[in-house]
Amino acid sequence: MALQKSDALVLKAYNWSESSRTIVFFTRDFGRLALIDKGGRSLKSRRGRMLAFSTLEVTFYQSRRETSGYVSDILVEQSFEFAREGTLGRLGYGSAACELLLLLLPEEEPQPELFDYTVHFLSWLDRADKRYLPSLFVAFYLRLLSSLGYHTSLTHCSVCGEPIADEAESRGEVAFSPEQGGVVSAACQKAGDYYIRLTYQSLKLLVTLQTASLNEAATLPISFVEAGLLVEALRRFMSYQADVRADIKSLEFLEKLKNSQGGNGN
Numbered sequence: 001m002a003l004q005k006s007d008a009l010v011l012k013a014y015n016w017s018e019s020s021r022t023i024v025f026f027t028r029d030f031g032r033l034a035l036i037d038k039g040g041r042s043l044k045s046r047r048g049r050m051l052a053f054s055t056l057e058v059t060f061y062q063s064r065r066e067t068s069g070y071v072s073d074i075l076v077e078q079s080f081e082f083a084r085e086g087t088l089g090r091l092g093y094g095s096a097a098c099e100l101l102l103l104l105l106p107e108e109e110p111q112p113e114l115f116d117y118t119v120h121f122l123s124w125l126d127r128a129d130k131r132y133l134p135s136l137f138v139a140f141y142l143r144l145l146s147s148l149g150y151h152t153s154l155t156h157c158s159v160c161g162e163p164i165a166d167e168a169e170s171r172g173e174v175a176f177s178p179e180q181g182g183v184v185s186a187a188c189q190k191a192g193d194y195y196i197r198l199t200y201q202s203l204k205l206l207v208t209l210q211t212a213s214l215n216e217a218a219t220l221p222i223s224f225v226e227a228g229l230l231v232e233a234l235r236r237f238m239s240y241q242a243d244v245r246a247d248i249k250s251l252e253f254l255e256k257l258k259n260s261q262g263g264n265g266n
């Protein structure tokens, strides 16, 4: 058995006895990787603490004869505490990001750029003013989808390929089709098909966030209500394009948070 080492984030842990668990990691060098952590939950183990929202260095054995490898050691490199104002929102968006990665990442395909981007996202989530958390999350969601091959067409009609901006501006809204994979011009819409109506403002935001760096996203305030609409459009897009049917529990939690705050996120 060969000993391997990689930077990693924890996506989920499944406890299957009082002392052992299986941990699904997003590793920098091996992509999504499920490893058995024997004895890791016991009080004597220094790996016992749940290690969400931390970058870790995980050492593990990979066995050719068995399906999963085994955790040998875990060192915490950097922990994001989400202690600044707006902790619940930070935790909600951080959990949603991990859920999305768990749903979408293919097994054992290295994604070093996406890994670095995710760590960068968590560090912004930890330190940005809470007004910018929704736009940071939408930017992360768009980047995650496109780096895994699910690119949303937002500037050109996803049926005929014509530019959409003028039409969207004069009508004040645009139709978004999760099934077609993006916006659809009036001429290409079919009666009976399902469309999400986005305002021209929302479309402009999405287009901006699609190419924005996280540093730029962290200067764009958007309301929880608008973010909710954009995230819902992306969630439906993901359901069609990636064939992921699961609901994202952390996003339901954010929905409740939004309602409890009267929708303004403050």
Ligand SMILES: [Zn+2]
Binding pocket: 157, 158, 159, 160, 161, 162, 184, 185, 186, 187, 188
């Ligand atoms: Zn068209």
